[in-house]
Structures are given as C-alpha cells and as structure tokens.
Amino acid sequence: MNLVESVLSSLSMKKYIQQCEKDFKSIFNCERVNMVLVDRFKKDIFRYIHNDQDPKRLQTRSYPIDQGLAGYVAISCHTVFTDKLSDENRYIPEIDDPMSIQEG
Secondary structure (H helix, E strand, O other): OOHHHHHHHOOOHHHHHHHHHHHHHHHHOOOOOOOEEEEOOOOEEEEEEEEOOOOOOOEEEEEEOOOHHHHHHHHHOOOOOOOOHHHOOOOOHHHHOOOOOEEO
16 A cells, blocks of 8 residues: 555544654655644644553644744755754754654
8 A cells, every 4th residue: 555545544643644654764764754744824833742651642742833843844845854863953852853752
C-alpha cells in the first residue's frame, strides 16, 4: 500500500500520523520524523505527542507558527535537510525534535 492509499484508508488521525511517520522514516532513510500540522488561519503549528504509557491516547501541543524549524518550513514552504540539527539557529527541541516530549 502506498502513502496516499494508507492516508485515504485510515480511520483515525492517530493512525494516519503514525503511518506517515513510519513511512517517511523509511522513504528518507532517517532516524526521526517530526510531523507537524499547520493551521494557517490561527497561525499555529500542532504536533502529536507520543505517549508510551497510553498509546491509544492522541495528545497534541500547539506553538506559534513563527517558531522553530517547523514554523520556518510552514511559513516558507521550504524543506530543511540537515545532518546536525543542533547547528540550526532556528532549532527549538520542544517543537522540532519528535522525541523531546514524551507524555506519561
């Protein structure tokens, strides 16, 4: 099943996000994936927070759209590829590192 088919067949946002994160890690052969949802009307970005204690629970946090690398990508529509994330001056771990916040 390709990415588009998995998105269209997904019954929940949580499953969609988990599948996308898994597929993108494989496609880009990378260590981590940070999927951020953008609300241009509210000027916010939202990210899914992993919850090891209760994997069925979908938790999100929101941040202003002008913060972090995720905000830069959302505003500029440019992809950022880097080998050393900590060297990026726009990097904010709480927003940009998918493993920086673990609920539970």
